Amino acid sequence: MATQTIAPYTVAAARDMMSLEDISDQLRATGHPASVSTIRRWIARGDLHVERRRRKDYVSYTDILMAHQEAVARRD
Structure with missing residues (x-):
């Protein structure tokens, strides 16, 4: 029986990592901007x-988009 290494973060996940500043800049274009401090709160709340x-701190852009979606839905 072959064993398989369990790696929590694959190469694909590594490509998804963005700096908090870059994520904040990207979210500004959505019409629902988020500051770096807000993104840090989402990270803490979601234990990302x-x-x-x-x-510089880097986090998964996909994870932040999910947190952003939840925050916008709560506001609306």
């Missing part, structure tokens, strides 16, 4: 995985 690279 954050990677620190060269003094």
Whole structure:
């Protein structure tokens, strides 16, 4: 029987990682902007995985889009 390595973050997931500043810039174009501090609250609330690279925090853009969708739905 072959064993399979369980890797929580694949290469595809690594490509999805964006800096909080870049995510904030992207969300500004949606008409429902979110500041970096708001994104940090979503990360804490959702216990999302954050990677620190060269003094910047990176998080999955997909995860933030889901949190953004929930926040917008709560407001409307």
